Amino acid sequence: MANNARPANPCTTPGCRGRAEKGRCILCRQRQARSAPSTGPRYGGTWGERRIRYLRENPYCIICTHLAHVPDHYPLSRRALIDMGVHDPDADEYLRPLCKRCHDKQTAIHQPGGWHRDRTRWNR
Numbered sequence: 001m002a003n004n005a006r007p008a009n010p011c012t013t014p015g016c017r018g019r020a021e022k023g024r025c026i027l028c029r030q031r032q033a034r035s036a037p038s039t040g041p042r043y044g045g046t047w048g049e050r051r052i053r054y055l056r057e058n059p060y061c062i063i064c065t066h067l068a069h070v071p072d073h074y075p076l077s078r079r080a081l082i083d084m085g086v087h088d089p090d091a092d093e094y095l096r097p098l099c100k101r102c103h104d105k106q107t108a109i110h111q112p113g114g115w116h117r118d119r120t121r122w123n124r
C-alpha cells in the first residue's frame with residue numbers, strides 16, 4: 001500500500017520536496033496564488049488597504065476640508081452599485097473622502113434607520 005495515495009511526480013518548484021500529479025505541489029500553488037495579484041481581482045487588496053491608499057491620495061474631507069477618515073460611497077451607496085452590476089463598487093470614482101464627523105452626518109441623512117434609531121435612543 002505504501003505511497004499509493006501520494007501524487008506520483010516531484011513538484012516542479014526548484015528546491016521543493018513536495019509531490020504533485022502534475023506541475024507544482026499544493027503548497028506551492030497556494031503560495032503562488034497569494035503572491036501573484038495578477039491572478040486575483042483586477043483592483044486587488046482588501047478594503048482596508050484600499051481605504052488607506054484612497055485616503056493617502058484624497059486626504060481632505062470634501063465637505064469641511066478637515067482630514068478625511070472614510071471613503072464614502074457617493075452619490076450611490078455601495079449596495080446600489082452592486083445592484084447595478086458595477087464590477088468594482090470600491091473604485092475611486094465611486095468614492096468621496098469624508099472626515100468622521102461629516103461621514104456620520106451623511107450616513108444619518110441618507111440612511112433613515114440610523115438617524116431615527118439615534119433619536120429614539122436620545123429621547124429615552
Ligand SMILES: [Zn+2]
Nearest residue numbers: 011016025028
Ligand atoms: Zn512544491
Ligand SMILES: [Zn+2]
Nearest residue numbers: 061064099102
Ligand atoms: Zn468633514
